[in-house]
Amino acid sequence: MTTPRRQIKLGAFLMATGHHVASWRHPDAQADGGINVAHYRKVVETAEKAKFDLVFVADSPAGWPRAKDREAQQRSSQGAHFEPLTLWSALSQVTSHIGFVATASTTYEDPYLLARRFASLDHLSGGRAAWNVVTTGADVSHNFQIAGHPAHADRYARAEEFVDLVLDLWDSHEDGAFPRDKDSGIYVDLDRVHQLNHKGTHFSVRGPLNVPRPVQGHPVVVQAGASEPGRRLAARTAEMIFTANQTLEDAQAFYADVKRRLPAYGRSPDQLLIVPGIFPVLGGTEAEAQRNHEEIQNLIHPAIAWEILTRHYQGRDLSGYSLDDRAPPLPESTELNKSRLTLVSDLVSRGNLTLRQLYLAVAGARGHREVVGTPEQIADAMQQWFENGAADAFNIMPPVLPRGLDDFVAEVVPILRRRGLFREEYEGPTLRENLGLQRPENRFAARRGISAAE
Structure with a gap:
């Protein structure tokens, strides 16, 4: 019996009008995309x-952190978008x-309410929900009943307890806990319902x-932190980790580091998927792709450029x-977002960049990998990382x-399919199956000692 060929999994990371900081100004953008459900429906149906x-x-x-400069504030499109669980519902x-x-x-949510919503x-x-676990680097405590923004280590200590508690809450009803038997009059089997009685830090x-227990058992748990505490949390609890890497070597090192941590938690490498972001700028030729890239880069207003730089230089x-x-x-x-600042710092030192080159480098993908080229070149770039441990x-x-x-x-997508790297049809109806x-x-x-099948 032959083993099925390993294939790429694909996510569409959706920013309202696109990932580029000036995307809303582009002639092809849906400028009100953040609060336009028909727009989101179109792009989601395209992805499906x-x-x-x-x-x-x-x-x-509390929304995206606002620029301090008034001119930059009024030129930013990041302050008006749907709450994600409402949109996805x-x-x-x-x-x-x-x-x-x-x-x-x-940091700013409640475990019980979050578990309930997901x-x-x-x-x-x-059976298609997933939770992207974040600890929130930006200080938004002014909008919450919290005594100041917790330090990085404290946020991760809270996150460790928070994630475990949510997983327990999702399991607090076993499968089959609600027989709803009209003949006997038994609606719920109390032997399959569990109080947590959790008292933690x-x-x-x-x-x-x-x-009741979610269709998938647990919604898929995703994590995006690349700091040391973030990697530990992901290795112990996550099933996907979103990451940002610029080079094949950095991506391979991250991939190997996170995967090697899994056995310590009784997990195997296939239980955690590593998912880097890629910002593709397409053209029929390399020259056309470069022109398309320059077109959107030229839409960045100077006030936004300086706001990007000030943010990365932390004021x-x-x-x-x-x-x-x-x-x-x-x-x-x-x-504030240690792992992302480290990534941009490495970009500066490796590339010996001017300030203009720096803001242009992060205006689109914010530290994720940018690939500007033909469809074949985009597919080549993805295949290289996929087939070489990245x-x-x-x-x-x-x-x-x-x-x-x-x-x-x-x-x-058709090129990836011709190469046997991407599916023709879904494997099943749930996200976990796919x-x-x-x-x-x-x-x-x-x-x-009771199996889920009983």
Whole structure:
């Protein structure tokens, strides 16, 4: 019996109008995309028709951090978009196979309410929900009843307890806990319902959850932190990890490091998928692709350019510099998104960039890999990383929506299929089935020695 060929998994990482910071100004962009459900429906249906595994939206509990400069504030498109679980609940009703990944914070959310919402989405979608676990680097404590923004180590300590608690809540009803037997009059089997009685450092939760066990057992758990605490959390709890890498060597090192951690937690390498982002700029020729890239780069307003630089230099006064001066070294990473600042710092030192080159380098993909070229070159780049220990899947980051996704689906996906690297049809109706991930055993049932099938 032959072993099926390993194939790429694909996610569509959707920013409202596209990933480029100036995408909303592009002639092909849906400028009001962030609050236009018809727009999101179109791009999600495009991704499902192409047999993508999932769609993903990033999110912050208080919106995206605002620029301090008023002119930059009024030119930014990042302040108006749907709350992701609400959006995905609506779009789950007009799709049948594609998975929905929503971001939710362990720093500013409540475990019980989060577990309830994601369990509900999993039932609404027939088993297609996923939670992107974030600890929230930006200080948004001013909008919450919290005594200041926790330090990096404290956020991850809270996240460790938070994730375990959510997993327990999803398991607080075993499979078959609701027989709803009209003849006997038994609606719920109390032997299969469990209180947690959790009393930890950060949370005290009795349980059980008031939503039955999710269709997938647990919604797929995704994580995006690349710091040391983030890697530990991902190796212990995550099933996908979104990452940003610029070079094959860096991607291979990250892939190997995270995979080697799994046995310590009783896990195998195939239980965690490594998913780098890729920002593809397409053209019929290399020259056309470069022109397309330059077209959108030229839409960046100077106020936005300086805001990008100020953010990466963590508020440092850059008034003595011109955009054509060499970029000074970035300051040591503070509490704000350590892993991403490290990545950009490496980009500066490796490329010996000017300030102009720096903001242009991060204006589109924010540190993720940019590939500008023909459809064949985009496919080549993906194949190289996939076949050389750098990726199990890719998050496609269209520069402009909807065109960027339309072009990728029409021009790159057929090449991947011809090479046998991407599916023709879905493997099943749930996200876990399509990703090749096992449905988790209910931990309470396991303690009682009862299989999920009983």
